Amino acid sequence: MPWKNGGGTTTEIAVHPQGASLDAFDWRISMAHVGGDGPFSSFPGVDRTLAVLRGDGIRLALSDGETITLDRQTEPFAFAADRSVAGQLVAGPIDDLNVMSRRGGWAHAMWRLTGPGPHALDAGAGLLVLVAHAGDWKVTEASRTEALAPGDSALLEGPAKVELSAAEADGELFVISLLPLA
Known part of the structure; x- marks a missing residue:
């Protein structure tokens, strides 16, 4: 657009x-x-x-x-x-x-994860959006595992505890936290 x-x-x-x-x-x-x-x-x-x-x-x-x-x-x-x-x-x-x-309705933060991991995240009461940029990633929540390839995204609703790991040492994934303020 x-x-x-x-x-x-x-x-x-x-x-x-x-x-x-x-x-x-x-x-x-x-x-x-x-x-x-x-x-x-x-x-x-x-x-x-x-x-x-x-x-x-x-x-x-x-x-x-x-x-x-x-x-x-x-x-x-x-x-x-x-x-x-x-x-x-x-x-x-x-x-x-x-x-x-x-502003005033939602707050957000974005950070970059690199390397194979594992990386542990807690979605709390908000949302987590994962955007895979490089490498193949495994996203594990409880007993469920999904794969993200470069260019894939996933939206996870909290509360959720997630573990992320990349198949390659040069894996790169962006994590976006969205929290409702109202």
């Missing part, structure tokens, strides 16, 4: 409520291909986290003068989506993973 500002396209992974528009979601997870420099779309009342999946990175210039460079090794970066942000590609196009949640 097109970006809100028309500057590119994005692939939606999950949105709540299902089918919500770009102006009406409670939370949204997507991947985007960024092929050129330019401003980010503004989302009033929304918090956003961004991680680079492919490419050499992007420099973000935020309205208060803060600048940050994101690449495949940096931690995901959280910022207010109603803040004015301009992106400048470091050396060619990138693909990114983007999480947004409506």
Whole structure:
């Protein structure tokens, strides 16, 4: 689907409520291909986290003068989506993973897991969204095990205790925690 500002396209992974528009979601997870420099779309009342999946990175210039460079090794970066942000590609196009949640209604966090594991997670009262980026992953909850290949995603509702492991030492998976605040 097109970006809100028309500057590119994005692939939606999950949105709540299902089918919500770009102006009406409670939370949204997507991947985007960024092929050129330019401003980010503004989302009033929304918090956003961004991680680079492919490419050499992007420099973000935020309205208060803060600048940050994101690449495949940096931690995901959280910022207010109603803040004015301009992106400048470091050396060619990138693909990114983007999480947004409506401030006051939902809170989110995103982090990267690497290596074979095992990694133990607790979904608590919220949701966990797993996005496999590299390697084949096993997701075990209680006595049930599912496989995630690169590009696969899974949504787990809490309470749930999950163990994750990758078949390869260079496995990479992003974990997104979503917590309702109301």
